[in-house]
Amino acid sequence: MEQAYKYNELRQHEISDGEITSKPMVLFLGPWSVGKSSMINYLLGLQDSPYQLYTGAEPTTSEFTVIMHGEKVRSVEGIVMAADSSRSFSPLEKFGQNFLEKLVGIEMPHKLLERVTFVDTPGIIENRKQQERGYPFNDVCQWFIDRADLIFVVFDPTKLDVGLELEMLFRQLKGRESQIRIILNKADHLATQDLMRVYGALFWSLAPLINVTEPPRVYVSSFWPYEYAPDTSRELFKREEISLLEDLNQVIENRLENKIAFIRQHGIRVRIHGLLVDRYVQTFKDKMSFFSDPELVFKEIVDDPDKFYIFKSILAKTNVSKFDLPNRDAYRDFFGINSVNSFKQLSAQCSYMGGCLLEKIEKAITNELPSLLSSISLGKNPSLSSCEATGCGEKPKNRYRRH
Incomplete structure (x- = not known):
């Protein structure tokens, strides 16, 4: 049907075999130097290893970095990723050679990457126009947003100003609100009282950009391997971290249904x-x-x-x-x-x-397709009469926490 009526020329989105068989994708977005790369290093345990993503106080990530599973550690050039039809990245060729030079893949043997793929993006810099990047930055972001199963929008408590680039990003996220999770990172830099003020300021800044009845889930913690600063809400940060990992696990478990x-x-x-x-x-x-x-x-x-x-x-x-x-x-x-x-x-x-x-x-x-969904749901609860399968009529009150 797509080929007979040239659907690709209308929406520029055909579903390839590579996209159908691809793992769930987790996308990291946000301003520069808010801790996106550090968070990926932490989730994968790459700190202080030769394979860790480069991090720093200045804008360090200039490429779209795809971290995926492989038999051995190696980097894959963007032109190779786009040329390989077995991967789900071949449609990225339409953004031109300048972009493919800014696309890099990293393969590594890792248990988590057997089930999910991470994508690190260049930080949003408000005083830089997307034309200066040499490729259509917003269009590329939209391509990844359309295919992401989970979207982490990361903020630093000291960088809550919302400019035109960030506004544009949230316009692109419209319709994907159920996939968005807001991360208030580096939270142990602030005392509890200041953290409450920053949390309120973050919602005040984002309220005009997210027009939904139910606000997105916000995780407040410091996602890196170092000890939390003393005299901060350590227990809260730890529980938030556990909730985020359970949220990520839920996306992986629901990958077939999604x-x-x-x-x-x-x-x-x-x-x-x-x-x-x-x-x-x-x-x-x-x-x-x-x-x-x-x-x-x-x-x-x-x-x-x-x-x-x-x-x-x-x-x-x-x-x-x-x-x-x-x-x-x-x-x-x-x-x-x-x-x-x-x-x-x-x-x-x-x-x-x-x-x-x-x-x-x-x-x-x-x-x-509906019968496929039903068969998967039944497979997850084979014994619907048992208390273990149904919770004896009780439903979890918090959908972000597995019971």
Whole structure:
């Protein structure tokens, strides 16, 4: 369906085999020198080893660094990662060679990396325009955000000012609020009273940027291997650290459900796109007569699709929400590049052996993927009648803490 209706040219997001089989991705975002690289070193136990990520008080990370599992420790150049179709990073080629020089992979044998991949990003520097980086920084961030299972946005108590770059980042995170976790790092630098003020100031700064009813989870601690400073909330920091690790573990445990749900959501978008192109083609054929000018006829349809009920007719279909419909202007650009005559109608996208595209994708969305989800859920609770499986009717009060 993606290939038949050139979905990649509309959304630039095809799902490859590498993406389906990839491990959960944890993305680290935030201003420079807030402790993102130190936090990854700490979680993987790389401190004081030859493989630790470089850290410092100045902006040190200038690359997008992907830390993944491998049989031995080695670094992988960005051009190699993009060229390897078995990995999920081949679509990054579209951001150009300048970006691929700023992409690096690090492989190492590590138990945690067998189940998850970490991505360290360059720190946001408010006085630097993204054009100065030599590649579309925000677009690259968006690519990783769209694929991340967990997004840690890290802050330093002394760097809470929100500028244009950070505002842009939170606009890009819109719709991904359930994956966002805020980290207030280096918390043992402050006395308890000051920490409470900083916590309030952080929420005050972020409130206009996160428009959701339930605020994101905030973890307050110092994520590095050194002892907490004396006379600080040591027990609180330790409990927060345990909660964060349980949160990370939950994402790993739910990786199959999340992947299936993501593929189903993608399937719904592709189906809507196919239905819309089909409707445009059908309307064009109905409007055409022997004396009509094809360009003028189709321009009228593309300029005012509501006049021909293009989008409203799609809402009558099952599994289509008005909130999932793409922007009308996107189709003006889409058909500006692709001639309407280059597309067949959905009724013609059938073969004797392969069946019909629309029927197959509807079957996957309605039956096959939901039944896969059900089978995984049942597999996790094989004995639903036992107290161990159900907790005897009790539900955990805190979804961030496993019981």
